[in-house]
Every structure is written in C-alpha cells, then in structure tokens.
Amino acid sequence: xxxxxxxxxxxxxxxxxxxxxxxxxxxxxxxxxxxxxxxxxxxxxxxxxxxxxxxxxxxxxxxxxxxxxxxxxxxxxxxxxxxxxxxxxxxxxxxxxxxxxxxxxxxxxxxxxxxxxxxxxxxxxxxxxxxxxxxxxxxxxxxxxxxxxxxxxxxxxxxxxxxxxxxxxxxxxxxxxxxxxxxxxxxxxxxxxxxxxxxxxxxxxxxxxxxxxxxxxxxxxxxxxxxxxxxxxxxxxxxxxxxxxxxxxxxxxxxxxxxxxxxxxxxxxxxxxxxxxxxxxxxxxxxxxxxxxxxxxxxxxxxxxxxxxxxxxxxxxxxxxxxxxxxxxxxxxxxxxxxxxxxxxxxxxxxxxxxxxxxxxxxxxxxxxxxxxxxxxxxxxxxxxxxxxxxxxxxxxxxxxxxxxxxxxxxxxxxx
Numbered sequence: 001x002x003x004x005x006x007x008x009x010x011x012x013x014x015x016x017x018x019x020x021x022x023x024x025x026x027x028x029x030x031x032x033x034x035x036x037x038x039x040x041x042x043x044x045x046x047x048x049x050x051x052x053x054x055x056x057x058x059x060x061x062x063x064x065x066x067x068x069x070x071x072x073x074x075x076x077x078x079x080x081x082x083x084x085x086x087x088x089x090x091x092x093x094x095x096x097x098x099x100x101x102x103x104x105x106x107x108x109x110x111x112x113x114x115x116x117x118x119x120x121x122x123x124x125x126x127x128x129x130x131x132x133x134x135x136x137x138x139x140x141x142x143x144x145x146x147x148x149x150x151x152x153x154x155x156x157x158x159x160x161x162x163x164x165x166x167x168x169x170x171x172x173x174x175x176x177x178x179x180x181x182x183x184x185x186x187x188x189x190x191x192x193x194x195x196x197x198x199x200x201x202x203x204x205x206x207x208x209x210x211x212x213x214x215x216x217x218x219x220x221x222x223x224x225x226x227x228x229x230x231x232x233x234x235x236x237x238x239x240x241x242x243x244x245x246x247x248x249x250x251x252x253x254x255x256x257x258x259x260x261x262x263x264x265x266x267x268x269x270x271x272x273x274x275x276x277x278x279x280x281x282x283x284x285x286x287x288x289x290x291x292x293x294x295x296x297x298x299x300x301x302x303x304x305x306x307x308x309x310x311x312x313x314x315x316x317x318x319x320x321x322x323x324x325x326x327x328x329x330x331x332x333x334x335x336x337x338x339x340x341x342x343x344x345x346x347x348x349x350x351x352x353x354x355x356x357x358x359x360x361x362x363x364x365x366x367x368x369x370x371x372x373x374x375x376x377x378x379x380x381x382x383x384x385x386x387x388x389x390x391x392x393x394x395x396x397x398x399x400x401x402x403x404x405x406x407x408x409x410x411x412x413x414x415x416x
Contacts, residue, residue, distance in 0.1 A: 247328025
C-alpha cells in the first residue's frame, strides 16, 4: 500500500475536532518595555466596559459598516482584476517561450480571496515533468531578459538569491490608474497548496473574508505587519483569524478542513508535495454533508472576541497554534521549541514564545516545522500584543462615541 493510499484510508474515519484555549500568565521581567506592557495590561483590565445591551447594538452597527462599506472600499476593483489577469496571461506566454511545457500559476492574496487594493501579484513557474529541470537561476535570467524586452515592466532579476526570483513593477499610467507589482518564483508547489487551502476556507463562510480584510488593513495602519521590521506577516495574521474561527470560537465558525474525511479518490499529487502532507477537503459541494456551523455571531462580535482572545486569553507561555491538529495546539516542548530560550516568554507575558530570537506563534498548515513568525523581534512582540489590547479597549470601552469616531481611532496610523 502506498503512502497516499494509507493516508486516504486513515482519513475515512477521522476523530472529531475539539477546542482548546489557555489562560494567559505573566511575571516580572527586566525588559525596557516591560513597565509599559504592565501599564497597558492594567488599563485593559480596568477599562469600564459597555453594558451588554449597548455592546450588542454597537457590534451590530460595526458589522453593517464592515460588510457594506469597509470591505467594498478596500477590495480590488473589477478594472484592477482585469488588468492583472491580462498581465498574468501575457507573462504566461513568455514563460512558455522560455520553457515549453512550463506553466505560470498565481498564488497568494490575489488568488486566495484575501486581496486588498493594489496587492502584489505572486506567481510561480512550474517546469514541465516531461523536460529536464533547469536551474532556477538560469530561468530567472532568461525569463527576466525576455520580460524586459517584451513589456513595460521594470525588471529586477535575483538569480543568486537563496530563492531565485524575478521582481516586476509598473507605475500607474493614464490608461491603468494603479501600479502593478509582481514576483515570479519557481517550482514552489507548496505555495499553490497553501493558496488553495485559504481559498477554500474563504468560501466556507463569508465572515472570514470580512474579518481578514479588516485585520489586514488594521495591522497595516498600526504598522505591525512587516517581517522586515520585526512584526508579523499578513499571512501570519490570516492564520490567526482562521485558527480563531476553527479552534477557539464555540461552536466553531469554520471546519478543520485538514481533518475532514475524503469524499473522493485523490491522486497522490493531491495528498503529498515536497514530502509534506497537503490533504484537505476541497469539495465544497459535499462539505454540507459533513459539517455545518451553528455559530451565528456577527462579524462585529467575532472581531471583538478575536482581539480579546489574542490580547488576554491565549496561553502564549506554553502553546503554539497548529491549524491542522485535532485540538488546534501543540506544546513548545513537543516541538523542542522550549529549548535555548533567548529570553523568557513567561516573564514577558506576551502572545508569542521566542526561541533563539525567533517567535513561535503558528505552524504552517503544511510545513509543520515551519515557524510562521520567525521574523518577529522582541520589541515586535510587545508592540503586537499592545495593539491587540488597544483595539479591544477602543471597541469595548464605556463611551458615547459614535461608530465613525471609534473606527477612526481604531485605524489611526501609528507613529514609530
């Protein structure tokens, strides 16, 4: 029996998913920002919350605003989608000229349903199995030169990078009133699997997309979405939202797609990629036969609970988020991530756990030893959790402010 057949057999009767969440804890630390963190925590604990009836009315109004005004205002326009589709189609013809049989595929936010206006296009070139594989560095130079000759893109070729890539940019023009930016990588099949998983989750429940777009804009405004500056990537925040809806909310808003049974016979390439188990239920037509949510929380209610959970309730001392696992978590100890600790997460009292100056927040859904938050720095940890606490305070603090004022305060651009 092949490994793919064994995986199919094992998934015929999966165990039911359970939910788990931990209580946060903290102790003293001698970090320069620790006093600020303690003060923020005290403010959050002491804040005068809105009465239940007023909070319910408040979240209902917030829900209407997010879904009818905010989401349409930050989503790519049809013209932007058309321009990017046309650019993609032409780039695909150039790939075919350089490597006959090779295919250009989109991945990332423009393909998974979570794109904002002016989002970059992420593309991957998959070489044909029928031809001898060519080094990615050679493909970068040859394809990059052809794109330079045939298009108006500004081309930056990085053939000697750890991951060879072509970076393309095009400024706005009189006929295309928005810029285009595109990265082309090579033979990254896991990126396509990840994109398909997130796309399927987005199709399961419309509330997910509304929450993700809100969080993406909020993290950008508050400047906590840059791995290059020590905070978490947008992809990391998407995983936070999905994990919250799958494993934290009771009853769950979303199913655990990686633990639902197979509904058809899968080909081996649908189950494994680059040595990783990439199975998840992607048959949305059959999903209702296996799972249906009974959670009727509004987007506004879910948003408030999201901020509350990651500000105060998650057991950041001991746990790592694991979307694919049965209960949603693994311990740091089970992964060996409790060793060689560069500073004490227990004494910091933060959301994330740091090992060797990297942050352990969430395992990748497929690459289970991949630390999604590896770039988050010590100061980044304080900033991220402080922003979760601030957002909760803005949304739930006893106040007579109108929704427009609350939204303006929540999305106020933060100075470094």
